[in-house]
Amino acid sequence: MNATTTLNPASHPRVLLLPGWLDSGPGHWQTLWADRFGDQRVEQADWQWPRRGDWMARLEEVILEDDRRVLLAAHSLGCHLVAAWAAHSRHTGRVSAALLVAPPDLEQADTPVQLHHWRPTIRRPLPFPALVAYSDNDPFSGASSSREITAAWGAASHACGPRGHLNAESGLGDWPAGRAMLIGLATGR
Template sequence: MNDAAPRVLNLPGWMDSGPTHWQSRWEVLHGFERVQQADWQWPRRGDWMARLEEVLLAADTPALLVAHSLGCHLVAAWSAHSRHTARVLGALLVAPPDTEREDMPPQLHNWRPMVCERLPFAATVLYSADDPYAAPGRTQALAEAWGAAAHGLGALGHINGDSGLGDWPEGLARLQALGWRGA
């Protein structure tokens, strides 16, 4: 791989990220690339992992992964099975849901059990005190299993478009700490 600035790959969660979501705003403002999945409604873990692998192998540039919600579990599952993890410099993992909760929709049941192996690259987990999809303690335990730093951000819901974050400079600062060289 070359020494070019890393490309940033956005990994949205279930149902994708809408226009007011910080991931979508970062794509417009900073040119980040969204990893498009074939099925956002009924996400199949193996299909999503194969698509991420395909995108990472399509370029000879290292990547930073910016995952939201189910995208965090994509990072964990992909890294546990891929032989190409050296292509990733780091991952920002925002609001990982607890897919093993009883009240999760059936569309997410094939993401059980959650992959809880140590990530082979630097990672930071950001979570909210009032995320409707994961209790803070469960998220902290996931971060620990992944070998990631965990940072609570207060009460921000699911840290998505409904959270009113706008361009979310705090998130960008965390991405810079992982190696993003943007402004």
């Protein structure tokens, strides 16, 4: 491990992993980060029929578990969780920054019925630094939709090329480039 992939727990915030709908499986970069770096996955009570309010309450609970600041590393629906939570919480100052990876376009006509509780999409600027990483060929969001939500959230953006949904099927492994983005957010680089 080196300075580009690790965070010193004594001087940096804890990393919270926010999976999307159906959770992140064994080959997903979030699971690999939890195993390799000790990042904390925010477990939700219902991965099948996610309710926005329930997920927001769980995130708030985990953030308030201790006094340390947090870095959020969200994937897919987890990105929308960050936006919804930030629009309602009084504790957004606890977040140092957020890496938001592959936010889906929830307004698409073919959005699964299980995700309709997440409409309308929250489109407010985030009160902390954020970076949206997206793929040019994500089946759940076009590049233009990704750029639009990035602008609405007041986030920086990073196009990752044609990599699908930036998940296990994208062949990212433990995704060193994503970890470098997170470290950059944590260190202000």
